[in-house]
Amino acid sequence: MQKKSKIYVAGHKGLVGSAIVKILNQSGFTNVIGKSHAEMDLQNQSQVLEFFEREKPEYVFLAAAKVGGIHANNTYPAEFIFSNLQIQNNIIDASYRYGIKKLCFLGSSCIYPKFAKQPMDEGQLLDGKLEPTNEPYAVAKIAGIVMCQSYNRQYGTNYISVMPTNLYGPGDNYHPENSHVLPALIRRFHEAKKQNLPEVVIWGTGKPLREFLYSEDMARACVFLMQHYDVSGDPKGGEHVNVGSGIEVSIKELAETVKEVVGYQGNLVLDPTKPDGTPRKLLDVSKLHQMGWKHQVELKEGVRLAYEDFLQKGVHTP
Known part of the structure; x- marks a missing residue:
């Protein structure tokens, strides 16, 4: 080009x-x-x-x-x-x-x-x-x-x-019912922070790994x-x-990262009676790495940028 x-x-x-x-x-x-x-x-x-x-x-x-x-x-x-x-x-x-x-x-x-x-x-x-x-x-x-x-x-x-x-990133879907896991967590922790809720419950054991x-x-x-x-x-x-990033993170680790970035002070509670879904889902990105490309934005920084966008666009519930 x-x-x-x-x-x-x-x-x-x-x-x-x-x-x-x-x-x-x-x-x-x-x-x-x-x-x-x-x-x-x-x-x-x-x-x-x-x-x-x-x-x-x-x-x-x-x-x-x-x-x-x-x-x-x-x-x-x-x-x-x-x-x-x-x-x-x-x-x-x-x-x-x-x-x-x-x-x-x-x-x-x-x-x-x-x-x-x-x-x-x-x-x-x-x-x-x-x-x-x-x-x-x-x-x-x-x-x-x-x-x-x-x-x-x-x-x-x-x-x-x-x-x-x-x-995930700027312009993501934060709908309370049909958003994906990371934007859903951003919204839930933000709303819990605003409402001074004592805890946020996450479905499953928190052990499944995602990229x-x-x-x-x-x-x-x-x-x-x-x-x-x-x-x-x-x-x-x-x-x-x-x-992809080629890096895995557990759902619990993801939730803890979002909790920290949002600044929520309450408790994170896991509900092991709810389904976990697929235990692991990771792409092999070695082909792309061999071509000379690698991601630049690590998860915590990306979540911070996504949360800033979430706040600026006012897509959260007042």
Whole structure:
């Protein structure tokens, strides 16, 4: 990518998309574009084709997706698979039709089997059954990877796929019912602090291990791979790349970190009668490390930055 290249970020207002726009601007790229849902419905093929014909972007970051937690995935499985397939199909095919030089497709670590060996490396894709609660979403993301590979094989394109671990950062979703674990903890500890509650109860034993990556680190990885990872000419269409910190933290340690950053003075209580979920979920990021990329923002600093954003945007309950 050249500094004046026209770069389209699909999903530019989302957690990762907004971070990609920020990192591109900070890196000196001067022609970054995006369209809101009101301006263009990515599920509408004719609107997407019209946009590509009119704007003629040279590079595409495909960060747009319908996302949600377990409850949302369970309640709206048809919407999750249909919407994500439409968005991916429209943008990837339009990129081919209008001669895009390179595309970066963002997936999810949920593409890996429920009982994948840990840490999960790229070769474990389609190596076992998926987690049932988010299978429709995972299948859509797997289809996106295979679609990029198929276009690469048949048309000689250079479309790469990246699979992030658990992400957090500015612009995250702090909804009390459908947010992910880290933003949910930020909100719960903040509200407990404001209400002077004596304790915050965390489900489970606190022992499960998880990996987290700050959204701007994810954005830096995407820009790095767009500049340094080339899959053109690969007879298999190119392998996707895991993106994460490679560092595990227990749910209890995570909760203690959030408690400290928020400044909550009450007690942290674990409820072992509640389910723990998967004992361990860690990506093998050795492939990315071998390319020369490593995350910059450690967990405590990232939580501090995320909490500042939470407070500034007033998304908390008064």
